[in-house]
Amino acid sequence: MSVLTLTNVSKTYEHGEASVQALRNVNFSIDAGEVILIMGPSGAGKSTFLTTAGGLLSPTSGTVQVEGQEISRLSPKERDALRLHKIGFILQAYNLVPYLTISEQFKLVDHVKKEGNLSADDLQALLAQLDISNLVNKYPQELSGGQQQRAAIARALYADPAVIMADEPTASLDSERVAEVGQLFKDLAKQRQKAIILVTHDDRLTKYADHIYDMLDGRLTKRQ
Amino acid sequence: MSVGLANKNTSALKSWHLQTVVLNKHSNVSLTQSLLTQDQLDQAKLSKKEAVVGQTPVAAKGKNLTTVSSQFIGLNKDEYIFKNLPITRGRKPKKDTEIVVDDAFAQKGYHLGDKIKLNDTARKYKIVGWVHHNEINIAPVVYGSLKTWKKLRNVMPTVAASGIVSKRNFKPGIKGTKSYQQQTFIQKLPGYRDQNMTFMMMIVFLFVISLIIVAVFLYILTMQKLPNFAVLRAQGIPSKVLVSATIWQSLILVLSGVVLGLAGLALSAKFMPAAVPMSFSPAIWIPASLGMVIMGLIGAVLPAVKIARLNPLSGIGG
Ligand SMILES: Nc1ncnc2c1ncn2[C@@H]1O[C@H](COP(=O)(O)OP(=O)(O)OP(=O)(O)O)[C@@H](O)[C@H]1O
Ligand SMILES: [Mg+2]
Numbered sequence: 001m002s003v004l005t006l007t008n009v010s011k012t013y014e015h016g017e018a019s020v021q022a023l024r025n026v027n028f029s030i031d032a033g034e035v036i037l038i039m040g041p042s043g044a045g046k047s048t049f050l051t052t053a054g055g056l057l058s059p060t061s062g063t064v065q066v067e068g069q070e071i072s073r074l075s076p077k078e079r080d081a082l083r084l085h086k087i088g089f090i091l092q093a094y095n096l097v098p099y100l101t102i103s104e105q106f107k108l109v110d111h112v113k114k115e116g117n118l119s120a121d122d123l124q125a126l127l128a129q130l131d132i133s134n135l136v137n138k139y140p141q142e143l144s145g146g147q148q149q150r151a152a153i154a155r156a157l158y159a160d161p162a163v164i165m166a167d168e169p170t171a172s173l174d175s176e177r178v179a180e181v182g183q184l185f186k187d188l189a190k191q192r193q194k195a196i197i198l199v200t201h202d203d204r205l206t207k208y209a210d211h212i213y214d215m216l217d218g219r220l221t222k223r224q
Numbered sequence: 225m226s227v228g229l230a231n232k233n234t235s236a237l238k239s240w241h242l243q244t245v246v247l248n249k250h251s252n253v254s255l256t257q258s259l260l261t262q263d264q265l266d267q268a269k270l271s272k273k274e275a276v277v278g279q280t281p282v283a284a285k286g287k288n289l290t291t292v293s294s295q296f297i298g299l300n301k302d303e304y305i306f307k308n309l310p311i312t313r314g315r316k317p318k319k320d321t322e323i324v325v326d327d328a329f330a331q332k333g334y335h336l337g338d339k340i341k342l343n344d345t346a347r348k349y350k351i352v353g354w355v356h357h358n359e360i361n362i363a364p365v366v367y368g369s370l371k372t373w374k375k376l377r378n379v380m381p382t383v384a385a386s387g388i389v390s391k392r393n394f395k396p397g398i399k400g401t402k403s404y405q406q407q408t409f410i411q412k413l414p415g416y417r418d419q420n421m422t423f424m425m426m427i428v429f430l431f432v433i434s435l436i437i438v439a440v441f442l443y444i445l446t447m448q449k450l451p452n453f454a455v456l457r458a459q460g461i462p463s464k465v466l467v468s469a470t471i472w473q474s475l476i477l478v479l480s481g482v483v484l485g486l487a488g489l490a491l492s493a494k495f496m497p498a499a500v501p502m503s504f505s506p507a508i509w510i511p512a513s514l515g516m517v518i519m520g521l522i523g524a525v526l527p528a529v530k531i532a533r534l535n536p537l538s539g540i541g542g
Pocket of ligand 1: 020043048
């Protein structure tokens with residue numbers, strides 16, 4: 001079943017005289033349990049795609065649906081709630097709140113989203129799977145880039161979202177870690193039935209993906 | 225300090241429970257400048273709630289002691305001010321050559337039984353009692369007899385007093401006199417108004433400055449965290465949560481500031497020399513503290529607006 005669907009989505013950035021068409025008639029859909037890679041050169045529109053699909057940006061035309069709900073019909077508050085409950089962002093920069101320890105980051109989620117978060121046991125299992133169980137009382141800056149990345153993944157998964165979106169999740173990782181994170185995403189998708197969208201330049205991730213899309217000049221095409 | 229100084233102007237008047245004061249019409253509402261004749265006093269039909277008072281500034285000096293600029297208040301023994309004189313130590317004067325003085329004299333080394341000169345006349349007066357915090361025109365009060373006042377003031381024989389003080393609404397309507405309400409009279413005390421205005425300005429500026437400091441502090445704090453806030457917004461954390469967190473933070477900040485400030489106040493009150501006119505009444509520091517908290521909340525408004533308007537997209541980048 002399709003968790004996230006984009007239908008004929010276009011996005012044009014208007015800047016006075018100049019206008020950039022960052023997405024051109026994009027059609028996309030992802031099912032639970034799938035890992036999809038979005039690849040393309042810089043400026044192709046990958047981030048625009050991710051933020052539009054994640055309900056942070058309204059498309060100029062076309063529709064975005066998350067679990068059958070059309071995002072453009074939602075009020076800003078409902079959109080906040082949708083992001084909180086359904087979508088896990090894994091962002092490259094400022095992913096974790098620097099003045100909270102890793103376990104406090106989870107508590108923050110508990111504070112705003114009272115229900116449907118991972119149980120303590122599930123969280124323990126996830127942290128063990130990510131190999132960061134012993135780091136929960138540290139602050140993000142005390143962790144290595146790879147550890148931060150995995151903590152951010154745990155943070156995104158904690159709210160038990162249907163969709164996980166990651167922008168360049170392997171940018172700061174060496175090949176060994178890339179393989180681990182790639183396998184982790186694949187396992188998460190299969191074991192926890194998540195829909196995972198990875199935006200990346202990184203060819204090393206391709207073997208963990210179910211499908212690969214190429215983004216070029218705002219056009220999205222499925223690689224055969 | 226503002227209250228302390230204001231008290232220095234009026235503490236004696238407070239001890240007299242002054243409601244109205246009858247002065248010479250042309251005295252510029254000043255007890256020291258006013259003169260009433262015996263004739264006028266006779267017409268006034270005084271009750272038990274009135275007292276005839278003679279006021280004049282004097283330089284008081286005891287042998288081998290420093291001069292104290294003070295205000296001499298001459299009283300009649302059979303009237304209410306003298307009868308209710310709030311003596312803390314010693315006794316009321318019995319003879320014209322005996323006086324009761326304010327504690328300020330004690331601080332300058334004067335003792336019970338000391339003989340002092342007033343205005344360098346040959347006559348000496350003996351301290352027989354003390355009053356506590358009894359001041360007028362920022363000077364300690366020396367209580368004596370009206371007879372002594374006449375000598376010090378060097379008045380014509382027809383003149384009997386400076387004015388009539390009353391603890392009720394007293395308007396005898398005698399020719400050449402006028403009756404003033406307490407407020408009017410106090411506002412006209414020399415320098416009282418200017419002084420209070422100055423302090424008001426200082427206090428207002430202090431509040432404005434602390435508002436600016438709190439606002440700038442919170443603004444910088446918020447600006448630094450803005451990228452983190454943007455990510456949290458992108459992750460679906462409602463801006464309401466972030467805004468209220470910021471306001472709480474500002475409240476905690478200001479509250480701890482106020483608590484520290486009050487502690488400092490209490491400490492300085494303890495170690496401040498008694499000569500510094502300071503008064504720390506709850507009537508002052510409670511509104512002041514509340515004012516500070518309100519300033520803090522106002523200071524939090526700008527960062528709060530900043531967060532509420534924050535575009536979650538800015539947290540994502542590239
Ligand atoms: N806020 C914006 N205002 C105007 N133009 C924008 C804005 N954001 C992106 N663009 C333009 O839209 C196009 C797509 O940008 P986008 O950030 O989606 O590319 P990208 O594929 O993520 O690139 P990169 O790999 O460098 O991150 C680019 O031409 C970019 O200049
Ligand atoms: Mg990008």
